Amino acid sequence: MKVGVVGAGIAGLRAAMLLEKAGHQVTVFEARDRVGGRMQTIEMGDGYYEAGGEWIDADHHRVIRLLREFGVAPEKSSQWPGLVVYQGEFATENQVWPDAARDANLVHEEAASLIAKRKNGEEIGEDQPLGAWLDSICESVRGRWWVESFTRSDEGEDTSEVSLHGWLESYAHYLDREDGDMSLYRIAGGGGKLCERMAAKLQDVRLDSPIQHVSDQGEVIERNGSTHIFDRVVMALPTSAVEKVLDVESQISLAPPEGSFVSFDLSWVFHLPSAKMARAVKLVLQFKNAWWRDKNWTGRMLGDLAFQQTWEIGRGNLNALGVYVCGAEAIQLMEQSSPVDVVLKSIAQVHPEAQESFTAGAVHDWVSDEYAGGAFPYYPVGNAPYSHKPLPSPSPDLGRESGRFKPYGKIHFAGDWACDWMGFIEGALESAERVVEEINNGSE
Ligand SMILES: Cc1cc2nc3c(=O)[nH]c(=O)nc-3n(C[C@H](O)[C@H](O)[C@H](O)COP(=O)(O)OP(=O)(O)OC[C@H]3O[C@@H](n4cnc5c(N)ncnc54)[C@H](O)[C@@H]3O)c2cc1C
Structure with missing residues (x-):
């Protein structure tokens, strides 16, 4: 044919x-x-980074x-567990504050129970914004922020925009996973x-x-x-x-x-x-040296600053951090005269070494891209x-109806x-x- x-x-x-x-x-x-x-792979000298899709999960x-x-x-590249910074205080992803850990656990249990109900063909109620549902479950302000933080960086959007029912469909994939199975590999080259x-x-x-x-x-x-x-x-x-x-x-x-x-x-x-399509933009900050490694830190961080996530994005000999900004904050950031400066200053608030070592930055705005219209x-x-x-x-399996x-x-x-x-x-x-x-x- x-x-x-x-x-x-x-x-x-x-x-x-x-x-x-x-x-x-x-x-x-x-x-x-x-x-x-x-x-899209961007080559820089004898190094490179991904401007778009990057991580491969274990499954x-x-x-x-x-x-x-x-x-x-598959290049094993896990940077988990990263740092978490909230109101100037640091924790790590595998050891967040007890109130935040409790809320994340409550959300996980509630989601698992809805997914099980859906699989058995039981009603799970009207759809609603994921954010409203999280509000109804989380008991602490910090816990609610933490759940927003990792969910938003995964969905690429504010949870107020995302459908609870749609999110459950993706979350079903995560139920049997071990910590760190996510973003385990990257594509060599x-x-x-x-x-x-x-x-x-x-x-x-x-x-x-x-x-x-x-x-x-x-x-x-x-x-x-x-x-x-x-x-x-x-x-x-x-x-x-x-x-x-x-x-x-x-x-x-x-x-x-x-x-x-x-x-x-x-x-x-x-x-x-x-x-x-989710409103997520990726920024790339290059540095003279990989100062994060000197601090015994992988570069991965979730934060409540002007960015949602950082990670070591540079491969080969490129010293660079990637930065995600998602949802309404991504749109606001793109309206600034220098989004790179805004993000750099914000990182330097918690890691002053960033400012000193910075050499150049790039913005990959998939939201304004004519042929993408958003990240995912x-x-x-x-x-x-x-x-x-x-x-x-x-239903045979959540979200897998034939046809x-x-x-x-x-x-x-x-x-x-x-x-x-x-x-x-x-x-x-x-x-x-x-x-x-x-x-x-x-x-x-
Ligand atoms: C910033 C960012 C980070 C991401 N991170 C990850 C990640 O870590 N892990 C992961 O698994 N996924 C990630 N993704 C998602 C992943 O990149 C996509 O799921 C995947 O690349 C989609 O491939 P596709 O072929 O479906 O769509 P696309 O890659 O969008 O391909 C569609 C093609 O159609 C072309 N096109 C559009 N309009 C027309 C037209 N009218 N005529 C002809 N051609 C047209 C486009 O130019 C494009 O080449 C990320 C995406 C982005 C943007």
Whole structure:
């Protein structure tokens, strides 16, 4: 079959690789002048860092398999347990203050109980903002801050924006984990570089080719007007790009699919338009020396200052800390004349060495990026799949109903929103495997 793949992020690239392997004739269209999308490796002298996706958790088996396929080792890089700073006082992630530890534990137990109920097909109540639910559980101000801190840095958004039901779906993945399983590995040589190697194996990758319209009949129209007809099309775009660039409402009018359990305005592909992109920006601060190592500290820190998280981002010979700022604070920071200065000053408040050793900074603002529209997807309140109708009872496994991401006509949907591992590189690969299976099995 002739298959068009729209988007050369890791989801589109993986789908294209597997499709070619199965004997299809594949053309990949990418809007940017590079492949990799939200995976981008920035090289600096004899070092590098990731501007986008970076960490691989211990149970991200698809990523680890892909690395093996390319002869790349998963690079063990755990920086856990990091420091925690709250109102000028330090603790560590594995030993926070007793009130904070108690609140985190209460939240964990309540979440585990709701997930178990959902699995058994029991009602778990109306959806609500995750933040309001956390307010109702936490007993101390410091505990509430601590829970916000690690949840926000994981979701990339303020918990007041995030759906409780959607968050539970992600949290279900974490129940069986050990401390430190999260962010255990990174991709040796860089994730963006891995994407380049994936693209190099493909027959036909077209850069600088933004797609403007895709029809359910397999028609793909470039922004410059060139039109292509395919037997199947894989749309491997972030939700924001599908909504903004492809102009879903006017260009693809679809009826709700038979048996769809989610209903909303554009009820065509299940919950696609309901996932939003998190407002998270990444800053990178370079230093003359890795002063944090002299303090016997990995560089990882969660704090209540002008940033939410720091970690050692520099690889090879690059001495650099990465900084995450998420939610409303990310937008406010981007309005400042020098976001790097704001963050540097804030770090120097608790680590004065930072100011002295600082050499240069960079900002990676994925929120304003035309082809990303944010860092990674999350469900806003009322838009998680469960918020609409209870699942058939008993549900086989939380969030893993078959048919949730069915193709529409000749369009198959991939990307880190169209998967169970939503928002992760693992999820992008999961979605790629699914669309290839759909195409190989002839489902339409
Ligand atoms: C700052 C940041 C940190 C992250 N950290 C982690 C992490 O630590 N661990 C983790 O697992 N994940 C992380 N992620 C998420 C991870 O990067 C993504 O889940 C993954 O890269 C998504 O891949 P994708 O192929 O689905 O989407 P994308 O990478 O967004 O690929 C989509 C592609 O489509 C292209 N495109 C858009 N519009 C058009 C159009 N109209 N026509 C043609 N092409 C178009 C885009 O340019 C892009 O190349 C992070 C992301 C960011 C931004």
